[in-house]
Amino acid sequence: MWERVKTFASEFFVTGDPLIYGADVSIVITILGIVIGLTYFNKWGWLWREWLTTVDHKKIGIMYILAAFIMLFRGGVDALLMRAQLAAPEMNLLPPDHYNQIFTTHGVIMILFMAMPFMFGLFNVMVPLQIGARDVAYPFLNALSFWLFFSGAMLFNLSFVIGGSPDAGWLAYPPYSGIMHNPGVGQDFYIWGIQISGIGSLMTGINFIVTILKMRAPGMKLMKMPMFPWSVLSSCIAIIFSFPILTATLALLFLDRYAGAHFFTLDGGGNPMMYINLIWMWGHPEVYIIVLPAFGIFSEIVSTFAKKKLFGYKSMVYAMMIISILSFLVWAHHFFTMGSGADVNAFFALTTMLIAIPTGVKVFNWLFTMFRGKITFETPMLWTMGFIPCFIVGGLTGVLLSVAPADFQFHNSYFLVAHFHQVIIGGVVFGYFAGLYYWWPKLFGFKLNERIGKWAFWFWNIGFYLCFMPQYALGLMGMTRRVVTYGWDKGWWEMNLVSTIGAGLMGIAFLFQVWQIVYSVKHLRKDETGDPWNGRTLEWSIPSPAPVYNFATLPHVTSQDEWWEEKQRRLQGHPAPAPVKIEPIHMPKNSGIPIVMSMFWFFTGFGFIFDWLWLAIPGLVGVAACMLVHSFNYDTDYYIPVEEIKRTESAIRGVTS
């Protein structure tokens, strides 16, 4: 019996690597710490009522952002391990199979479990406030989306200590990701982790499209909407059309692995190239999905800190919509070398180059917004200023890559690695940081420390250029991506060392950010105004942090940048609009079903990964039961009485009522 347990455990848990034993210990200590802390302070009830069952978009957004930060840490540690391994030739820090797992998890985590939740977090915290709504269109669905993402992410992360991580690259190309070459459970963790969180992403896409189209404050025509909701709309359109492709593709891969199908195998009529073709139909729109909201954030920040109306509002809207559609027409540029013939490559090279046009329009819009503005350089603006040159260089190297004949040289080299990190860090990560710093006071009621924030910014920026500029040259010198080591004779050592130092600086920058948050909480200086940046849009017209119902009375919008215009009118001596009579507010009730249902999904996924039907089938039954229970639950909403609204308002606004 003991022998059987031992054999099972040695296969079930990942063994033999001191790094992983260290991680095991730290995971157990963290979990114990959380459990003991919650029990000691008697906070379980609070956690359940206030956070785990909440349907409040602001709290869900905060949970998304927190999860994204944890994932940023994990993905960042992966990146630092890789850079340490490549710091000098013939290093033996990581064995090749472990290195494969690390670059795979780094990619998957950073895109799907860091960028996506960070983006959804910003959607959640800001879109309803900016359009003058009291919640999203489907609050229950929103909570379910979050918990599905969370259980998918946890499932994926579990692979690192249980069963073994996936190692077939972030897009898991077959035949290597097929059962024949990859018989372990790592790829199954990949499939189920992404599938479960993918359902959540799709639902969030639908939720925000409906929210933006149907729930804007009275008077807010689409063309009077702030730019961030526009970018969310364009991003969500791409989500609802591209995520089904991902789900279908991974489902086919699952059938190949689980049921012995032959969609992507080399024999039996399958074709692995078809997988590459399908996955990039999702993969390319995906990068625009994550970068478009960043464009929206920059537009808000530029016009706030230049104190000017956004230049070329309409062209910005059209540019974003065109990008979200055009992103579906370029996918083959990821596999020019597949050999689809000159016609195909020429077509996709041209469509790729076309995307540079609307993107260029946006850059000029930001520059012209700043032109003759009274610019101040607080941290959100600093990130925006860091973004523009970085993204332009990244975009231009992208245009170089889009030249199909030249791509045969760049393909899968460090030139490509440097390019996509430049657009994703320089565009997406800088954008989300800018957004987080900008909206932090609205979320928590205080500003983050500017001085430490500037240190973090410069460390990120200098670290970024030190890390990735040498990689362009290394790529042209012939260094291919995913190599675990290289010889002394290659002449790649010096630049790799510089690159590793840059990565280290970015790691320090992350620590600065954590310190910045801790420091700002400790030396808390409450923002009483609710409008610390002299903002322009509706979210700044309410107290921070926003009350649970957001707006005591729904605002009536007459112009773009409504709050700015309102402030101008008040400065010119026009009386503030007469207070509208407060009415009871209709709000959604909390629900425990999303978290329970996601737990069942987790068990289903885990069961399928290990081929334990005794776990997978009860999991699916649980999912169905949760759906039924929710379908017959009519007690989903309540009214906040006028008295309570008045009390809350006077408490947060001081004595204004």
Next chain:
Amino acid sequence: MQHDMSPSHADKNHGSLKSYTIGFVFSILLTIIPITVVMSGWLAGKASAIILMVTAVLQLVVQLIFFMHLREEKKPRYNLLTLILGLIILLVIVIGSMWIMMYNMVAL
């Protein structure tokens, strides 16, 4: 919350018994036809594949008209617009994949 703002369900008719019956008969017919064609072996190869695809597309149309109430939507017609965009992207996916993969028959 969604009760406040989303289009309310009370103010428009959601089809009649007649339209539901017609829709049901059509969708049953469009299910029986492909099954009989395959099971009885009347047609083989390309002909049966064409029948399957045509009935599948018709089934989609029946569902959209009789059960999804596509015709009854008020302006602005977001559902119709989304459907058209979805169809365009579907065509891009199918035609694009066929075009790209035409040169990649090495595995067959």
